[in-house]
Amino acid sequence: MTAEPLIAVRGVHKRFPVRRSALDWLLRREVLAVQALAGVDLDINRGETLGVVGESGCGKSTLARCLVRLLEPDEGLIRFDGKPTDDRSREGRRRFHRRVQITFQDPYSALNPRMTVRQVLAEALAVHRMRPASGFPSRIAELLDLVRLPQDAADRLPHAFSGGQRQRIGIARALAVEPDVLVADELVSALDVSVQAQVINLLLDLQGRLGLTVVFVAHDLRLVRHISHRVAVMYLGRVVEVGPTEALFSGPVHPYTVALLAAAPDLNPRRRTTRAATLGELPSPLAIPPGCPYQTRCPFVFDRCRTERPVLTEHTPGHAAACHRPA
Amino acid sequence: MRAARRWPATLVAGGIILAASLVLALVPSLVAPYDPDAFDYAALLAGPSAAHPFGADNFGRDMLSRVIHAYTIDMQIALFATVVPFLVGTAVGALVGYTGGLAEAVFGRVVDAVITFPFLVLVIAIVAVLGPGLRNMYVAVGVVGWVFYARLIAAEISVQRRLDYADAGRAMGYGPLRIIFRHLLPNAITPAIVYWMTDMALAILLGSSLGYLGLGAQPPTAEWGTLIADGKNFMTTAWWIAVFPGLAIVLTGLGFSLTGDGLAELLAPRR
Amino acid sequence: MTGLQVRNLTTLFDTPRGQAHAVDGVDLDVAPGEVLGLVGESGSGKSVTLRSILRLIRPPGRVTGQVAWQGRDLMALGPAALRQVRGGEIAMIFQEPMSALNPVLTVRAQIEESLRAHTTLDRAGRRRRAAELLDRVGMPDATRRLDDYPHQFSGGMRQRVMIAIALASEPKLLLADEPTTALDVTIQDQILKLLLDLRDSMGMSVLFVTHDLGVVAATCDRVAVMYAGRVVEMADVLDLFDAPRHPYTRGLLGSVPRGGAERTLLTSVEGTPPSLTALPPGCAFAPRCGWATEDCRSAVPPMEVFARGHAVACIHHQRVAA
Numbered sequence: 001m002t003a004e005p006l007i008a009v010r011g012v013h014k015r016f017p018v019r020r021s022a023l024d025w026l027l028r029r030e031v032l033a034v035q036a037l038a039g040v041d042l043d044i045n046r047g048e049t050l051g052v053v054g055e056s057g058c059g060k061s062t063l064a065r066c067l068v069r070l071l072e073p074d075e076g077l078i079r080f081d082g083k084p085t086d087d088r089s090r091e092g093r094r095r096f097h098r099r100v101q102i103t104f105q106d107p108y109s110a111l112n113p114r115m116t117v118r119q120v121l122a123e124a125l126a127v128h129r130m131r132p133a134s135g136f137p138s139r140i141a142e143l144l145d146l147v148r149l150p151q152d153a154a155d156r157l158p159h160a161f162s163g164g165q166r167q168r169i170g171i172a173r174a175l176a177v178e179p180d181v182l183v184a185d186e187l188v189s190a191l192d193v194s195v196q197a198q199v200i201n202l203l204l205d206l207q208g209r210l211g212l213t214v215v216f217v218a219h220d221l222r223l224v225r226h227i228s229h230r231v232a233v234m235y236l237g238r239v240v241e242v243g244p245t246e247a248l249f250s251g252p253v254h255p256y257t258v259a260l261l262a263a264a265p266d267l268n269p270r271r272r273t274t275r276a277a278t279l280g281e282l283p284s285p286l287a288i289p290p291g292c293p294y295q296t297r298c299p300f301v302f303d304r305c306r307t308e309r310p311v312l313t314e315h316t317p318g319h320a321a322a323c324h325r326p327a
Numbered sequence: 328m329r330a331a332r333r334w335p336a337t338l339v340a341g342g343i344i345l346a347a348s349l350v351l352a353l354v355p356s357l358v359a360p361y362d363p364d365a366f367d368y369a370a371l372l373a374g375p376s377a378a379h380p381f382g383a384d385n386f387g388r389d390m391l392s393r394v395i396h397a398y399t400i401d402m403q404i405a406l407f408a409t410v411v412p413f414l415v416g417t418a419v420g421a422l423v424g425y426t427g428g429l430a431e432a433v434f435g436r437v438v439d440a441v442i443t444f445p446f447l448v449l450v451i452a453i454v455a456v457l458g459p460g461l462r463n464m465y466v467a468v469g470v471v472g473w474v475f476y477a478r479l480i481a482a483e484i485s486v487q488r489r490l491d492y493a494d495a496g497r498a499m500g501y502g503p504l505r506i507i508f509r510h511l512l513p514n515a516i517t518p519a520i521v522y523w524m525t526d527m528a529l530a531i532l533l534g535s536s537l538g539y540l541g542l543g544a545q546p547p548t549a550e551w552g553t554l555i556a557d558g559k560n561f562m563t564t565a566w567w568i569a570v571f572p573g574l575a576i577v578l579t580g581l582g583f584s585l586t587g588d589g590l591a592e593l594l595a596p597r598r
Numbered sequence: 599m600t601g602l603q604v605r606n607l608t609t610l611f612d613t614p615r616g617q618a619h620a621v622d623g624v625d626l627d628v629a630p631g632e633v634l635g636l637v638g639e640s641g642s643g644k645s646v647t648l649r650s651i652l653r654l655i656r657p658p659g660r661v662t663g664q665v666a667w668q669g670r671d672l673m674a675l676g677p678a679a680l681r682q683v684r685g686g687e688i689a690m691i692f693q694e695p696m697s698a699l700n701p702v703l704t705v706r707a708q709i710e711e712s713l714r715a716h717t718t719l720d721r722a723g724r725r726r727r728a729a730e731l732l733d734r735v736g737m738p739d740a741t742r743r744l745d746d747y748p749h750q751f752s753g754g755m756r757q758r759v760m761i762a763i764a765l766a767s768e769p770k771l772l773l774a775d776e777p778t779t780a781l782d783v784t785i786q787d788q789i790l791k792l793l794l795d796l797r798d799s800m801g802m803s804v805l806f807v808t809h810d811l812g813v814v815a816a817t818c819d820r821v822a823v824m825y826a827g828r829v830v831e832m833a834d835v836l837d838l839f840d841a842p843r844h845p846y847t848r849g850l851l852g853s854v855p856r857g858g859a860e861r862t863l864l865t866s867v868e869g870t871p872p873s874l875t876a877l878p879p880g881c882a883f884a885p886r887c888g889w890a891t892e893d894c895r896s897a898v899p900p901m902e903v904f905a906r907g908h909a910v911a912c913i914h915h916q917r918v919a920a
Contacts, residue, residue, distance in 0.1 A: 049861075055782035055783060055784060055785075056753075056782050065494075068498050069498075070494055070497055070498055090502065093500060094500040096500070097498060097499060097500030098500065101498065101499075102495075102498045104491040104494070104495060105491075106491055109490040109491040109492060110491040110492055110495055111492055111495075112492045112496075112510055112513075112514070113492075113514060113596045113597070114513045114514055114596065115510075123499075123501075123509075124499055127499070127500065127501060127505075128499075128500070157597070159596075159597040162870055164870075170495070173495065173499070177499070192639035192640055192809070193639060193809060193811070193850060193853050193854060194639060194849060194850060194853045194866060194867040195639075195870075196853065197852070197853035197854075197864040197865065197866035197867070198866045198867075198868070200855075200864055201863045201864055201866055204861060204862075204863060205863075219782070219783065221783070222812070222854060222855045222856075223855060225855065225857065225860065226855035226860055226861065226864070227855075227860075227861060245860065246860075249857070259784060260783060260784060262787075263783050263784045263786070263787035264783050264787075264812065265786075265787070265790070265810070265812030265813050265815060265816035265817075266812065266815060266816065267811060267812055267815050267839070267854060267856050268815060268839070269814075269815040269816075269818075269835045269836050269839050270836065272815075272816055273791075274791060274794065274795075275791065276787050276788040276791045276792075277784060277787050278784040278787070278788065280738075281752050281754060281755065281785070282752070282782065282784075282785075
């Protein structure tokens with residue numbers, strides 16, 4: 001018997017209308033919209049690290065924001081711990097935010113330039129009533145230790161820190177409310193390689209110690225492979241393949257996953273390829289063709305792909321792909 | 328290691344001027360050599376001298392003392408004519424800038440309407456309706472002046488709310504008021520503070536202009552504008568009656584401007 | 599003498615906090631037809647090195663050293679001769695195509711501009727060649743797209759345009775400053791394969807600056823690793839990945855996950871690079887190095903060639919290899 005997923009995403013759609021000018025409105029031109037999420041189904045299990053990969057326009061960042069309720073889906077449902085996450089009351093929202101937290105990609109805009117580390121952490125502790133005020137200093141000291149920052153960091157402003165340190169402060173902020181889930185939206189993409197390793201190690205350590213469930217959204221396949229239990233591959237607002245990390249990386253099913261893995265440069269200079277893994281460009285998310293989103297670049301495309309949208313079907317237990325090709 | 332930020336030279340210079348102005352405004356009697364209203368028939372229209380460094384007017388009143396005493400009124404004007412627009416404008420601008428959408432669009436049109444009118448004309452019109460006097464001037468400036476602050480704040484808040492740290496606040500479950508006023512506003516307020524300094528200098532000019540026209544401070548209140556009005560008939564014979572109040576306006580205005588520049592430099596956020 | 603020989607290239611910047619040694623005594627060689635990778639993290643000086651070679655550094659930066667190209671010292675050339683070389687025999691492509699391309703000129707205008715400056719083709723010849731070039735870089739529907747503006751292209755397509763402009767003069771050396779860093783993986787793959795293909799067909803050398811070790815493994819023949827403005831290791835790509843000798847190179851390779859040890863701790867290099875205005879005496883990496891001794895801190899280690907084609911700036915490299 002499999003346990004209920006901690007987070008269940010079902011049929012989530014999200015559109016971003018393109019701004020119209022007054023002229024467009026007068027001439028009643030059709031509202032163009034970017035279809036960022038076009039029917040996403042995904043499970044996130046308690047205690048696991050789920051990697052979410054994809055290229056620009058795949059919708060992974062939009063999904064990350066929907067998971068933490070920074071954005072509300074236009075259609076579909078997200079359940080957290082069995083309950084739907086559309087409670088609009090202030091208390092309901094606050095309770096949710098306490099349990100599902102997020103870190104941001106850009107270390108230089110993710111922290112308020114005029115708040116010290118202490119102020120940021122104390123605010124989180126105060127608003128969510130994590131400790132009585134007398135307990136703040138010791139808890140702040142603990143949090144700094146947890147993310148391996150020196151104690152004297154507490155009274156400094158963000159500009160005194162490097163990119164890697166700022167990301168740690170972001171992690172500390174998220175952990176201050178003791179969440180169940182941490183959504184890491186491109187946590188290390190803006191950092192140098194050696195600093196990435198430091199922060200990834202920290203994340204692995206924290207997950208082990210705190211029993212965090214982590215959603216690791218990234219475009220770096222190597223990192224995702226290294227840190228995730230399961231991986232979901234997204235393309236143009238949909239999940240096209242999902243499965244256990246090793247199974248997905250050694251035996252990808254969906255043609256896009258195959259191409260993505262082939263395109264990623266190998267760290268072994270002896271294994272070089274001369275032909276590009278994919279042809280063509282990512283189609284614009286403004287005008288997605290009906291049927292399978294990958295039809296314009298897929299080497300195996302046939303008639304059904306152009307008319308009928310494939311759904312995620314299991315190939316082996318736990319490993320599903322959305323493709324019309326017979327298994 | 329944190330390097331201490333050095334006080335900008337403009338801030339120091341401006342600060343000195345303003346501090347001195349404040350002292351003169353608060354305790355003029357301690358500094359002024361004479362009673363500003365005391366007539367001295369022996370010194371009618373006397374030119375600048377040791378006894379009267381700024382000369383005396385057509386009633387023999389010492390100009391230095393009159394200029395000093397006028398600091399009280401003019402500094403009051405600087406403060407009262409600007410603080411309400413600053414506070415109200417900041418609050419409205421912050422809310423509009425954060426909400427965006429229709430509110431921002433409507434607000435934009437209001438701003439366009441107000442700034443198209445010459446400010447002085449608008450104020451004079453309102454004062455003409457309400458009647459002369461400083462209190463009505465404060466009302467007139469309040470009705471119109473808040474828009475300038477609101478525009479600056481709304482623009483800055485509009486930028487700040489799109490940055491990740493604003494999203495981080497929302498993701499922490501903080502309500503919009505906390506995010507606007509505790510998180511965004513400290514990062515958005517510097518242009519408004521700098522403008523406030525300039526605005527205070529402009530308020531003095533406004534007050535003096537209205538005073539000169541007889542619509543501002545009413546006699547016998549000593550205010551630089553009324554002093555200049557008194558002196559205008561004597562420009563060729565006793566220039567000192569109008570000129571020294573004018574210099575006081577320039578100096579104080581300079582003090583505010585320098586302070587504004589200095590604050591802009593001091594408060595600029597470090598990346 | 600063919601190819602590029604850089605000797606003792608040093609670029610200094612005067613900053614309020616002191617003099618920054620962005621590039622400190624760099625020696626490089628790029629043989630004809632070779633792809634040399636210049637790899638390092640931010641602040642390593644790799645991009646500044648590239649710009650210094652083409653003398654694109656403006657005051658308050660000062661460049662000294664020798665850059666010998668086809669036997670001539672670029673540092674000694676006058677402005678007219680330098681202009682001939684730039685965009686002519688030596689071309690450069692950049693990371694951000696949107697800022698490197700002129701947004702108000704069509705693609706055709708930009709390619710033809712390069713053709714006009716560096717070839718003797720007449721108007722008709724230039725038109726033909728522009729279409730050929732755009733087609734050669736894999737642009738679908740090339741003739742029609744010549745009249746489009748940069749903003750009408752996607753990121754990957756803009757890179758192709760930039761490459762087409764760079765190739766207009768049939769350069770012998772291509773300087774590439776992180777050309778694929780801003781691109782998606784599948785597009786990066788296409789562009790890298792294109793560059794290799796062009797290198798093969800045109801006999802061009804490439805000096806490829808990147809921070810991505812995967813890109814290095816996939817494209818480069820030889821690699822130079824930079825740290826704090828200095829080259830710390832230089833080797834054949836196979837040798838570098840098989841047996842790195844410099845502690846920094848090892849740390850860098852260890853930081854990147856390689857399949858097989860999932861969810862284990864990565865080798866991370868503790869600490870951060872030194873400030874370029876306050877380099878430590880001796881080896882710049884010593885403060886972060888597990889093998890560092892007093893000797894390391896007293897003098898800057900010279901580049902020592904210990905095997906064919908493999909040089910390293912570390913006095914303990916034998917121990918590191920073990």
